Amino acid sequence: FVGSTPIAKYIYETGTSRNKRVQANGGAKNFVFLMPDADVENSTRGVVEGAFGCAGERCMASSTAVVIGAAAKEVLPSLVSAAQAIKVGPTDRDEQPNMGPVITRQHRDRVMELIGAGEKEGAKVLADGRGAVKNGDGFFLGATILDEVRAGMTVANEEIFGPVLNVMRMDDLDSAIEMVNRSPFGNGASIFTRSGKAAREFKHRIKAGMVGINIGVPASMAWFPFNGWDDSFFGDIHMQGREGVQFFTQLKVTTSRWFSYGEGSIWAEK
Numbered sequence: 492f493v494g495s496t497p498i499a500k501y502i503y504e505t506g507t508s509r510n511k512r513v514q515a516n517g518g519a520k521n522f523v524f525l526m527p528d529a530d531v532e533n534s535t536r537g538v539v540e541g542a543f544g545c546a547g548e549r550c551m552a553s554s555t556a557v558v559i560g561a562a563a564k565e566v567l568p569s570l571v572s573a574a575q576a577i578k579v580g581p582t583d584r585d586e587q588p589n590m591g592p593v594i595t596r597q598h599r600d601r602v603m604e605l606i607g608a609g610e611k612e613g614a615k616v617l618a619d620g621r622g623a624v625k626n627g628d629g630f631f632l633g634a635t636i637l638d639e640v641r642a643g644m645t646v647a648n649e650e651i652f653g654p655v656l657n658v659m660r661m662d663d664l665d666s667a668i669e670m671v672n673r674s675p676f677g678n679g680a681s682i683f684t685r686s687g688k689a690a691r692e693f694k695h696r697i698k699a700g701m702v703g704i705n706i707g708v709p710a711s712m713a714w715f716p717f718n719g720w721d722d723s724f725f726g727d728i729h730m731q732g733r734e735g736v737q738f739f740t741q742l743k744v745t746t747s748r749w750f751s752y753g754e755g756s757i758w759a760e761k
Contacts, residue, residue, distance in 0.1 A: 618633075
């Protein structure tokens with residue numbers, strides 16, 4: 492199963508109570524760290540593709556950029572320019588857009604409400620995609636960036652599942668890791684940096700099942716497990732890779748012994 496955390500948990504509990512194997516993948520809040528030494532061009536591309544690909548409607552979307560120290564001055568203007576350059580529209584026209592609509596009108600309205608809630612709680616809108624909605628023709632929503640998001644805000648807690656990138660500013664790597672590790676989710680986390688030390692520190696300490704170094708979306712290739720942790724996964728064997736095969740396999744063990752002709756029991760009395 493792949494879906495929201497409450498439903499994933501319900502399916503897991505219901506299935507296992509009937510002695511069934513269950514793989515239940517829940518929600519996610521994926522974080523991408525931007526260090527002061529990150530390459531601006533490559534990190535911008537990685538974050539924008541991770542946050543706004545598929546209109547943000549995927550469980551591995553890079554929904555929160557954790558901008559550390561001086562990285563804000565270097566990277567944020569580039570992120571805003573890239574987000575504003577994304578063309579939104581129908582995908583069946585001659586001039587192909589970069590991003591299509593979200594799944595339903597109800598979901599578009601929910602995402603817009605979450606953006607509004609973020610504003611009311613103190614977040615600053617650096618790129619506003621709500622203007623992409625024209626005359627009610629299609630469920631379109633442009634790329635949106637919310638700056639100065641803080642832990643505890645609605646947009647920080649909810650899985651938005653739309654083209655919205657939260658920006659959380661932190662002073663240093665240690666405080667950023669501590670903040671992110673308090674999230675109930677544990678799907679994916681990435682870091683953009685030129686520092687091997689920072690990358691090693693990040694990969695060992697961050698609480699996420701899939702970790703990326705200078706990669707926007709750390710989704711593993713099919714021969715590796717799709718490795719969510721905490722409230723992002725319920726079960727003991729993950730999807731994909733060897734674990735995916737193991738989930739659908741019932742093991743059989745055969746123990747055998749063969750005797751030479753005329754051989755008796757080794758316990759026979761002599």
